[in-house]
Amino acid sequence: MRFFIYCLLTIFCTTSLCQAGNWPQILGPYRTGHAAEETLDSAWPETGPPVKWQRGVGSGYAGLSVYKNKAILFHRVxxxxxxxxxxxxxxxxxxKQTTPVNYKGTFNPNDGPIAVPLxxxxxxxxxxxxxxxxxxxLETGKKxxxxxxxKEFQVGQxxxxxxSTPIIVEDKLLVNVGGKRKNAGIVAFSLDKGFTLWQAMKDDASYSSPTSAxxxxxxxAIFITRLYLVGVDPQNGNIMFQxxxxxRGPTVNGADPVMIGNYVFATASYGVGGFWGKIDRANASEVWRNQQIMSSQYTTPIEYGGKLIGIDGRQDIGTSRLICFDPQTQKVNWAQDNFGYATLLEADNKLIIMKTDxxxxxAEASLEAYKELGxxxxxxxxxxxxxxLSNGLLFVRDEKTLKCLQLKSENPAPVTPEKSPLK
Structure with a gap:
């Protein structure tokens, strides 16, 4: 896995700010849910990790992004x-920078932003x-x-x-716009002026954020749109596989695609299930589809040691389990039934799991068994x-409060001579 992360670091440093301690986009520096060079405490006090600070927030589900000493909060007030x-x-x-918005939720009462800042x-x-x-x-907030x-691409609500959070690949901002009437399901914008560079796909948008490989x-550029998993050439928008x-109907694609080598995994609920495909030099092929292993409503699983760890199930209906499975063989390594719905990330060989309750x-990031630490x-x-997650600080929010939690002790206990690795 460490070699895989090194390769991702090389790739994603072309698209984001990947220095240790930064969390500059959705799912961290590499869009994989893995933090860069973080060291965390292995246990928490009985009261949980200390709250360094907290403040009120407006509506929305957008997580924060962090670069150096700045945490970017995107919400509606x-x-x-x-x-x-x-x-x-x-x-x-x-x-602070503000923009008027008159959106009102219909299917869901949320009226605030969902996409994580980049x-x-x-x-x-x-x-x-x-x-x-x-x-x-970033320094001043100036637009x-x-x-x-x-409005420009005639997108429905x-x-x-x-x-869907945009992605930057090869100096282009690629966005899951969803303008199928204008052949603008996916659109590339210039970074400096916001000009349209190309547009492709006659499909609606999803709630999945793209990744790259x-x-x-x-x-x-790997996208999940409303009805497709697609690979796009970021230079010109040509569809490389689909x-x-x-x-169709009252369903959504919410989880992001996950790359493991030249394989891609996608998951959704609503009777869709998991998909495992292989991307070759000349084409791409479907390896398997299965609703039984992982059908996640919107949580993106994490690759760890070539396996996938994530949530199988939905937040709103039925039960959810936390599982670790091998996408090559479809074998489940372990499962924590009735765990509840959650999102997760990995740092310092630990899983940080934020449940929706x-x-x-x-927990330990383990391929053998589930072991909870706190x-x-x-x-x-x-x-x-x-x-x-940034430099031992975890930023979590609901619809009213943002909390900064301290997952790394500022003054860690000294190592006793008996336990010293040098003895």
Whole structure:
């Protein structure tokens, strides 16, 4: 796995700021749920990890992104979609940028942004719930450019508004826009001015965020749209492979695609299930589809040692389990039944699991068995936003409160001579 992460580091440093301690986009520096060079405590106090600071927030499910001493919060306050830069140590605001929004949820009452902010080369890119795509200066919050993608590309509202975080590949901002009437399911924008560079796909948007891979000497942008899993050439928008994925009707694709070598995994609930495909130099092929192993409503599984660890089930109906399985053989290594729905990330060979019931869980990242190290009731409300981890600080939020939790002791206990590795 470490070799795999090294390869990802090489790839994703072309698309994001990957220094240790940064969490510049959805699912961390590599979009894999893995943190870079973090060291965490192996146990928590009985009361849970200390709260370094907390503050109120507006509506929305967008998790934070972090670069150096700035945490970028994207939420809705009144009729304004608001981007704020916060000092990671104190929570004090450094700047604020607002944009009017009149979106009202129909299928779901949430009216705030869902997509995680993206930080790249001193810029912040946000994709609002009603399709407002904008670029801000990271130091000042000044607006550099913006596009009303729903108006320009004739995009419908969808079930929950916009929920896909854009990605940067080869100096282009690639966005799951969903403008099928304009052949603009996926659109590439220039980073500096926001100009349209190309558009492709006659499909609606999903709530899945794209990833990228460097295979066979070239970059691929991997998207899950409303009804397809596709590989796109980031240079020109040419479709390099395409598989049916998803169903019509009241269904969504929410989990991000996961790359393991030249294989890709996708998962969804609503009778869709898991998909495992192989990307060769000349083509791509389906290896298997299966609803029984992992059908996750929106949680992206984590690759660990060539296996996948994630949630099988839904938040709203039935039960959910946490499982570890081998996508090559479809064999389940272990399963924690009735675990409950959750999102998760990995750091220091530990799983940090944020359950939607507000419980935070720490467990070993293991291929053999589930071993819990600690848990704490962080919120007493439904918690959907993805956590962000930076320099031992975990940023978690529900729809009312943002908390900065300390997962690494500021003054760790000294190692006793008897336990010293040098003895």
């Amino acid at each position: 009144g009729d304004l979609e608001t981007v704020e830069a916060l000092d990671t140590q104190t929570g004090e605001p450094l700047w 930080i790249h080369k001193n810029r912040v890119y946000t994709f609002g719930i009603a399709g407002n795509l904008q670029c801000l200066d 550099i450019w913006s596009r009303d993608t729903h 969808g079930y929950f508004g916009v929920g 460097f295979l066979h000497g070239r970059f691929y 598989f049916p994925f998803g169903k 507000g419980t935070l869980v720490l 848990r704490a009731q962080v919120f007493n409300s439904t918690t959907r936003a993805l956590p962000a």
